[in-house]
Amino acid sequence: MGTGGYSVGQVARLAGVTVRTLHHYDEIGLLSPGERTGGGYRRYTEADLDRLQQVLFYRELGFPLEEIAAILDEPGVDTLTHLRRQRELLSRKVGRLQTMVAAVDKAMEAHKMGVSLTPEERFEVFGDFKPEEYAEEAEQRWGGGEAFAESRRRTAAYRKQDWQRIKAESEEVLNGFAAAFADGEPADGRRAMELAERHREHISKWFYECTYEIHKGLADMYVADERFAVNFERVAQGLTAYVRDAIHANAARAGA
Numbered sequence: 001m002g003t004g005g006y007s008v009g010q011v012a013r014l015a016g017v018t019v020r021t022l023h024h025y026d027e028i029g030l031l032s033p034g035e036r037t038g039g040g041y042r043r044y045t046e047a048d049l050d051r052l053q054q055v056l057f058y059r060e061l062g063f064p065l066e067e068i069a070a071i072l073d074e075p076g077v078d079t080l081t082h083l084r085r086q087r088e089l090l091s092r093k094v095g096r097l098q099t100m101v102a103a104v105d106k107a108m109e110a111h112k113m114g115v116s117l118t119p120e121e122r123f124e125v126f127g128d129f130k131p132e133e134y135a136e137e138a139e140q141r142w143g144g145g146e147a148f149a150e151s152r153r154r155t156a157a158y159r160k161q162d163w164q165r166i167k168a169e170s171e172e173v174l175n176g177f178a179a180a181f182a183d184g185e186p187a188d189g190r191r192a193m194e195l196a197e198r199h200r201e202h203i204s205k206w207f208y209e210c211t212y213e214i215h216k217g218l219a220d221m222y223v224a225d226e227r228f229a230v231n232f233e234r235v236a237q238g239l240t241a242y243v244r245d246a247i248h249a250n251a252a253r254a255g256a
Contacts, residue, residue, distance in 0.1 A: 005035045005043030015052055030069045031055055050079060057086045061093065150208040166206050173199050177243050178235045187245035196243070196250035212251035219247035 012019045025031040026042075031052055033042035044052075051072065058068040072082070158166075176195045185191045196215075203210035203218075210218075222228045223244050232240040 005033070005045050006049070008033070008042060008044070011044045011049065011052065014049070015056065017056070025052075025055065025065075028065065028069070030065055030072075054079070054082050054086075057082075061086070061089050154207060166202075169202055169206075173202060174232070174235060177232075177246070178239060181236055181239050181242045187242050188249035192242070192246035193250040193253055196246040199243075199247070200250070212254055215247055216251050219244040 006014070008019050008022050012022055022031070026033065031048060034045040034048050035043040037043055054072055055065075055068055058071060059065070063071070071077075173195060176198070177192070180189075180191050180195060200210050200212070200215045203215070222232065223240050229240040232243055
């Protein structure tokens, strides 16, 4: 080829491999430069670059170098056949990776929510309500501290029936608040404060040890953030503030 072809340095840059790698391929007979200059320098031809592309494809797919050499030197197999084979292998690899990504996404969502539910089960239990929003807000408020970590630990083991019980108990307390509110019971009265205590005990039972201070913080969050207020306001307008006042009154009764 005379002065044509590509030097080892040029090929290394074009292919994104090291000169040392190309020397190694040459030493083991996997890819040797097809031409030499008059001065004895090794030069790679276009055919050599095609072979290098095949080598890199198969290497990316996990084939050992010895096996790649045998595949490329297989009699009667042309470049198009190799490309078709590689495309099939890559398609299979992409499929496996997509399956892995989906599995990781599912695991991340489960970890984020702290629940092990299918999408259908989640909708059946929670509807449009997103419990992870509470978790995110709690993490921000308490810095992912002991209470939040305890909630993650406990809820990780809960299944559909557990969440159904949690939802039923929560709705029972909510309906109790709504009835007291409708009956004109004062927020600092015994009936409302007892409901507030049941609410605190419900959290402690299922999620983490809900101190009176944490409970007051939750109550303030219910009022301040419309994402949470809507869960009370959909039952009765003004119920969010009523629940907050009852929780604060209950904490004061306990000396907190």
